[in-house]
Amino acid sequence: MDRTTIRSMTVEPLNIPLLEPFAIATGSVTEARNVLITLTLQDGSVGYGECAPFPPSTGESQETALAAARGCIDLLVGQDVAHWRMLSKLVHSLYFTQKTVCAGIEMAILDALTRSYGIPLYAFFGGASTRVETDMSIPLVTPERGYQLAEETVKRNISTIKVKVGGDLREDVNRVEAVRSGAPHLGITLDANQGYTPNEALLCLEALDDRDIRPLLMEQPVHKDDLAGLRYIMQHTSVPIAADESASSLAAVSNIITTKSANVVNIKLMKTGIVEAMDIAALCRASHMQLMIGAMIESRLAISASAHFAAGLGGFRFIDLDTPMLLAEDPFSGGYEQIGGIYDLSEIESGLGISLH
Incomplete structure (x- = not known):
């Protein structure tokens, strides 16, 4: 098994209060109701990803994002993050209406991969x-x-x-x-x-x-x-x-x-x-x-x-x-x-x- 193979994946809510309500033309928010994704590779490298659903803009909620991200766990554990484009395609093909989840998973995959490679993401x-x-x-x-x-x-x-x-x-x-x-x-x-x-x-x-x-x-x-x-x-x-x-x-x-x-x-x-x-x-x-x-x-x-x-x-x-x-x-x-x-x-x-x- 390659060192860049996903050993485990966790999905949890990420709730952070705002300093004050943030109002825009499509709605107002008082806290970030996001999702945190954590991937651990065989070599111990850890990658983090965040999904930030905003219902008026993305049509997703924290609940749908949590469900979709958890649905990806069995899909991704055992896969090699070196094949990041293929994994991205796989996740998008199944969860194409949950774009923030696709983004969060790609983020975690690339963070883990570049940590394993020892290079900054930029x-x-x-x-x-x-x-x-x-x-x-x-x-x-x-x-x-x-x-x-x-x-x-x-x-x-x-x-x-x-x-x-x-x-x-x-x-x-x-x-x-x-x-x-x-x-x-x-x-x-x-x-x-x-x-x-x-x-x-x-x-x-x-x-x-x-x-x-x-x-x-x-x-x-x-x-x-x-x-x-x-x-x-x-x-x-x-x-x-x-x-x-x-x-x-x-x-x-x-x-x-x-x-x-x-x-x-x-x-x-x-x-x-x-x-x-x-x-x-x-x-x-x-x-x-x-x-x-x-x-x-x-x-x-x-x-x-x-x-x-x-x-x-x-x-x-x-x-x-x-x-x-x-x-x-x-x-x-x-x-x-x-x-x-x-x-x-x-x-x-x-x-x-x-x-x-």
Whole structure:
């Protein structure tokens, strides 16, 4: 039996409270209700994976993710993680509606494999760089709270703020204006999480323009299936438009590129899994489509996987990997060293470099 054969696999709930409720256009959360997957190989190498289901975005819950992940135990024990693409295909073929589970299992497999090989995961992905710089998100809060959070972000030495919009237009514009006042020198991106009609999105950008605020990006202004609306907005503004919920698979991204419906694609490992995310990144590169990486409500574990992915592949223009900063506690250590908004991976010796407290 090879040293990289899976000896055991465990699946357990991973619940982490948030510092404060996080509200976006599709719902509000008070805690991360995720799933932790732990693989142990014959040589003793341990790999960790995290599934972060978010019902409004992924159509999965913690309960369905736990059931699907547990269903994979008999499937995977005894398999060799060196055949990671084959194992990914196997899991996707059976649990194709549980994408966060596919992502968590691929994460655990690649973490275990690269730990066994003694190389950091970012090097395995290509070693293009050893760091990424994240923004900080501000949810659907009052302008006063937005102003406070913006000031706190400045103190944290983070250079870009992502403001959630997609609710009441006037409130949205007031929130963005308050954030600009609290952090006058920081870049601002907007994320509507499918909350606008095409006209509302343009009205929002117009109102901000009147106040001399020009966002670096507007993400997913309209419903995920409304590519015509996405394209309409893009044709009527010079602000880059990003597809997030619309960019749910390789096929969907291919369609966005063909129909010229966005300028930027937001890759999230939880939407597609890691193998498909690699294909999406390659397709975007070939089509001169700008890349962004984002996350669901994920802990340091899954965020470090995304950081290794983005740093290893390189070429990501927008990085939105701030969710560990929204959590009230951190069950993990390692994965990256954080300095301001920068996640530095250069000290990681093997795998994700994550350990459980």
